[in-house]
Amino acid sequence: MKRYLILEDGTVFEGTAFGSEEASVGEVVFNTSMTGYQEILSDPSYCGQIVTMTYPLIGNYGINSDDFESIEPAVKGMVVREAAEFPSNFRCNTTLDELFRIKGIPGIAEIDTRKLTRLIRSKGSIKGVLTAADEAVDVAKVVEKLQQTELPSDQVAKVSTSRPYPSPGRGKRVVLIDYGMKHGILRELNKRDCDVIVVPYNTTSQEILAWGPDGVMLSNGPGDPKDVEECVEVVRELLGEVPIFGICLGHQLFARACGAETFKLKFGHRGGNHPVKDLTTGRIEITSQNHGYAVDEETLQGTRLKVTHRAVNDGTNEGLCHLDYPAFTVQYHPESSPGPEDSNYLFDRFIDIMNATRKEQQYA
Template sequence: MKAYLCLADGRIFEGKSIGLVGETAGEVVFNTSMTGYQEILTDPSYAGQIIVLTYPLIGNYGVNREDEESPRSQARGLVIKELCNQPSNFRSEQNLHRYLVSQNIVGIKDVDTRALTKHLRQAGTMLGIISTESTPEELVEKARRLEPVTGPHLVKGVTTKESYTLPGGEYPVVVVDYGAKGNIIKALQHLNCQVTVVPATVTAEEILARKPWGVVLSNGPGDPQDVDYTLPMIRGVLDAGIPVMGICLGHQLLGLALGGTTYKLKFGHRGGNHPVKDLITNRVHITSQNHGYALAKESLDGKEIEITHINLHDQTVEGLRHKTKPAFSVQFHPEACPGPQDTAELFGRFLEMVKEYGRERSVSHA
């Protein structure tokens, strides 16, 4: 069945329908990962977005429940070049087309994703519609009338509704869920942390009542300034001296809590091949990323904050640490999945801070 992707600036791409037959709208963004389409679709950071995958063949290893980053697909749509309907992998449970149908995701294939990506790089990410139901001219007009994909509802739509604690683990850690990927929680559990996941609207008092040894500010969708209601909580945790680790949106929110500002990137950083320089070790890491905003370097107070990582493509801030408090954050994803594992050791660094806090707390209560 014929389908169209129509952008708000009037650009039209014709293809064939995959997944659910119908219509969907969202912010059109591209991802440069070579693998991991299922993890990408189920990453809550993609809430409200139509994903363009630049790798030309998608679906060749199928889909399985084990690789999901959340219980359902979070993206609004999928755009690809070529679809493989006969996957070959011993872990495959179904093909991608059937998975998209089961997740109510409208998609389109046989699109010139190279041309589309070049257009988005030049014009910037923009709103668009995938549809099998209207003419291209009608869809362009619809796309021009779409509301921006922003607002507090994005995070509130993907955060946990109730706090919960996972079994096992020795070191009590709270994860503030702004749309946390499942592999962040798995990485903490692998380090023997007792993980409690709390909603994005949690207060500092509620966190402190749980007596955690560390707090993780998770990834999530949208503009960090739309989540400013969480900043008093972050400042309260910092003032209490509890170790803090921020990831992606959590990195931006930590920066905002420390007095910084953010801005929207032209087309964002999405994919598993972004070079980042660690300014402390002078090493370059290949990282997995997914964000459309960044911290403004000049807004960060050099007396309190040290910039620890920069993006080698555009020099944006990729990491920071507080000079006197046990807090640091990174813009990229140390848990990757999909993507390289170069920076997984950052969880180990956080664990050492957690253990040190626990030792000091034990001494003070002796």
């Protein structure tokens, strides 16, 4: 069965369909990871997006029951050069095609993903539609409709939990605000025996502090931080009340809460091998990233924020800390799924900050 990927600029790719037969509209982006496609398709930060994988063979080790980053994938579609029909791995439970059929996600294979990636790098992230390739499809009308389509701005509400739930432990109590949380974050906190309470994105600061947390984690999530200004106000109210650690969207919301601005990157950072420099130690970390927006360092003056990390490739901001309060954030993903483990130490740093803050409170 043939399928079209039609872009809003009129470019048409014809390939082979896999997964669901449903049509799908989304922002077309690319990810340069060589592995980790299961974590990518289940990362809530991809809500509303059609993901192009630049590595040529996807699905070769199948899908297993352990590596999901969320229960329900939020990705709108996937574009690959070749979709493996017969995966080989001892953990494999099903195939990429079968999973996409079950979850209602369309995919397209056998297209020139190098050409598509170069187009996105040149023009920026672009709207696209995955649809059946047949004579009934009027490409001109599809393009016109696509150009008039407004992409959703409520992605965080779609992927956040609807009610609080616990992940018990005997260590520090952490309230984890779910803006589109990857389960890897929860896993890293559980490894350190944290007593975690996951709460919806729109939980008030009063409700959060009522749990008596030792610290608050601001999770990753999809979309533009400007679309969830109510979350910015909550972070502003928490600042100084409790230690804070933010990741990805949580990093951007923290920056905005402190008075900085954010902006949309031309085609974003999405992959498992992005080099980031720790400006404190001079160490280069190889990081996993997935974001389309960044903090504007030119707006940091007067915010009491210090730049701690910076991207080696394009010089954009990758980390901040507050000069007056126990709070720090990073733009990349230290929970490392998919990707390297260079940045796991940040969770230990969060534990250390919570311990230090508790001691200060005891002897105040």
